[in-house]
Amino acid sequence: MKKMKQMTAITMALIMALGLTACGNKNTTAPAASVPASEPAAAQTQEAVSEEPAPATADSGEKEVLEFYHAYFQDEATWHPAVVMREIYQAFADAHADGDVVFTPIPVEDLAPVYSNAIAAGSFPGMIDLAGTSLPSAAVAQKLVYDMKPYVDAEGIQEQLGLNYTQNDIDGAIYTVHDQLLTLGMWVNTDVLTSTGASAPDTWNSWDAFAEAMETVRTKGEADGIYSYGSGQGSVRMFNAALASTDKGAALLDGPITADGINSAEFEEAFKTVANMDQKNGSANSAVNANDFSADFNDGKSAVFVNGVWAAGGFADSTSFAPTVYPGNVALSSAGGGLTIANGLSEAQTELALEFIKYMTSEEVQTRIFLEVQANPCNPALDLEKLAASGDASVALLAKACSQCNNAGTIVRTIDAAWGSDIATAVQNKLTECSVSGADIDTIFAALKDELIALIG
Known part of the structure; x- marks a missing residue:
């Protein structure tokens, strides 16, 4: 999706950091930067909340029950945003306790088997809540999920859905709405850039300019153990953004990848x-x-940390860390799969489910998601800079990161959201092969094209 600056910005921000396979050898002891709520794979590595009660039906009597499955199972000590999200869900349940349907949030460690x-x-x-994972096409093909678009249009809440309204449109239907966005740019250590004499992010108008800056960091900082950036997963994100630096390349991310796209000069x-x-x-x-690479970046051993806006909480106490978009004023942002309703519910259950969609994308709830969950909210009506004034330093840094990405000249979906995780994995693996000294990049790229064409059939 090509978006020019003069157009009204639509907000963006995890779910899921790409779960890709590559060779990694960075060992750190420092904790990673905060994981966004939309990253279930990361969430699943935490311990479940042992005190979370099982859904009760006895008190509901003859009332119908709407079961809502989500992955915010962690306790306060493990991950505070999960507690905030459960509070948000429970507030909705309490507000509708006297209704004809009992709203029952159910936390689970692994959502995949549930659906x-x-x-x-x-x-x-x-x-x-699919937590950023793509809605399985089989659910749509079998007509198992409910089209929310008529309700959204009738209620006039298109704007508060933000990117969901366009990115999650499937042939004129909207089957899923994510209340927060997976939004990625980059983070820079300004002290490293200054000490090595590398150019500043505001001059990175092209990938050539960025490459030159990274080479300066490498050559001038190598003696002190300083390197440019962490590649691997960071590489596939940079490829994603580099592809979007041209109109034709950005257009390839509007839909499924094709053989023509794979064989294109832009690719x-x-x-x-x-x-x-x-x-x-x-x-x-x-x-x-x-x-x-979080620890190295925090310790001043690398210049660039290729990660999402949610990383703001990991280094907000230092003035040497700053967010930036990708070269050419590009940002990555995906709505992904989110709140999804089953087809075939009773009229009362469906009505309550739709009311929950409206509630979760409201300014009140979106404000909590931004301030307390520290994710990029889907509702573009929020004034993030103003909200950040009432928060701590990490929230101010998050606001800056989100605002930069939300107002980037070009905003595109992540590759795994646009083309699927298997395609993203293949690209990352081949980029990892290219990082080996002396590797033949032309030969590796030819092999990648063959692999991708085989994957798409």
């Missing part, structure tokens, strides 16, 4: 641009997960 098993049996959970140029930088940066600085 995949149901789909296999030809059904769907009453309501579920090749974006891949080789990042591959050449990665090779100079070195395979020792490559890892599966971008968070593996």
Whole structure:
């Protein structure tokens, strides 16, 4: 989606950092930057909330029950945003306690079996938060999920859905709405840039300018153990943004990848641009997960941290860390799968589920998601800078990061959201191969094209 600055900005911000396979060897002891609420894979590594009660039905008598499955199971000590989200859900349940339907939030550690098993049996959970994971196409094909677009249009709440209204439109229907966005730019250590004499982010108008800055960091900082950036997962994100730096490249991210797209000059140029930088940066600085580079970045051992806006909480106490968009004024932002309603519920259950969609995207709830969950809210009506004035330093940094991305000249979906995680994994793996000194980038790219064309059939 190409978006020019003069147009009204639509807000963006996790779910899921790409779960890709590559060779990583960065060992750190410092905790990774905060994980956004929309990253279920990360959430699943935490311990479940042991005190969370099982859904009760005895008090509901003859009332119908709307079960709502979500992945915010962590306790306060493990992950505070999960507690905030459960409070938000419970407030809705309490507000509708006297209604004809009992709203029952159910936290689970692993959402995938909840909906995949149901789909296999030809059904769907009453309501579920997919937490950024793409809505399975089988659920749509079997007409197992409810089209919310007529309700959204009738209520006039298109604007508060933000990117959901366009990115989650499937042939004129909206089956899922995510209350927060997976939004990614980059973070820079300004002290490292200054000490090595590298150019500042406001001069990175092209990928050539960025590459030159990274090479300066590498050559001038190498003696002090300083490297440019963490590649691997960071590389596939940079490829994503490099592809979007041209109109034709950005258009490829509007829908499924095709053989023509894979064979396009834009695809090749974006891949080789990042591959050449990665090779100079070195395979020792490559890892599966971008968070593996959090400690090095905080310790001043790298210049750029390729991660999402949610990372703001990881280094807000220092004035040397700042957010920036990708070269050419590009940002990545995906709504992804979110709140999804089953088809075939009773009229009363469906009415309550739709009311929950309106509630979760309201300014009141979106404000809590921004301030307390520290994620990029989907509702673009919020004045993030104004809200940040009432928060701490990390919230102010989050607001700056979100605002930069939300107002970028070009905003596109992440590759895994646009093309699928298998495509993103293949690209990341080949970029990792390119990071090895002496690797033949042309040969690796040719192999990637063959692999991708085989994947898409």
